[in-house]
Amino acid sequence: MGWFVFCKSIFLCNLARKILEVFYIKQELPINEQIRAREVQVIDEQGEKRGVMKLDDALDLAYEKKLDLVLVAPNVEPPVCKIMNYGKYKFEQTKREKEAKKKQKVLEVKEIRITPNIEQHDFEFKVKNARKFIEDGNKVKITVRFRGRELNYVKLGEDNLNKFIEALSDVASPEKKAVLEGKNMFIILAKKAESK
Numbered sequence: 001m002g003w004f005v006f007c008k009s010i011f012l013c014n015l016a017r018k019i020l021e022v023f024y025i026k027q028e029l030p031i032n033e034q035i036r037a038r039e040v041q042v043i044d045e046q047g048e049k050r051g052v053m054k055l056d057d058a059l060d061l062a063y064e065k066k067l068d069l070v071l072v073a074p075n076v077e078p079p080v081c082k083i084m085n086y087g088k089y090k091f092e093q094t095k096r097e098k099e100a101k102k103k104q105k106v107l108e109v110k111e112i113r114i115t116p117n118i119e120q121h122d123f124e125f126k127v128k129n130a131r132k133f134i135e136d137g138n139k140v141k142i143t144v145r146f147r148g149r150e151l152n153y154v155k156l157g158e159d160n161l162n163k164f165i166e167a168l169s170d171v172a173s174p175e176k177k178a179v180l181e182g183k184n185m186f187i188i189l190a191k192k193a194e195s196k
Helices: 002-023 055-064 086-103 120-135 148-167
Strands: 039-043 049-054 068-073 080-084 109-114 139-145 172-174 179-181 184-191
Touching: 039 055, 039 068, 049 055, 055 068, 055 080, 068 086, 080 086, 109 120, 120 139, 120 148, 120 184, 139 148, 148 184
Parallel strands: 039 080, 109 139
Antiparallel strands: 039 049, 068 080, 139 184, 172 184, 179 184
């Protein structure tokens, strides 16, 4: 019975923590009683300047309107405070940040591995995949893996990489010359810049 009660209390603690995380607003700007200046310049909720006031008067004005007094410019003399709904302000700010993240394109490097003695069908299939990756806006790293005695045929691997470059020359160009690192030789292809 004791073990069940213990597990139940842990579950309830975790549940309470998650609920608090939902309602917790991460504060970046000092608000209301956290402001330490004696006098502040006040801007009301419509954006109009109200002039310099004592902090207590500014707080009373904000509380009358059921809003928060937020310190927006602490480094000026006197500091500038704005009357606003801080929760709504933070919500809209996070919404804008999420929208900006959605519009960002994350560039990925997709890797395609081949061997020095690749068959023609496999070569064509991998070229087709590389073309798709490049058209999606990603970079493609083509790696030739040498196993065992294949290291004696580095020239064959380099020829295969050159065939890749030639097959994709209409959509991509190599960023730099083929590089041999240990048992791998690779190139990175990037989408060609579109000329206007």
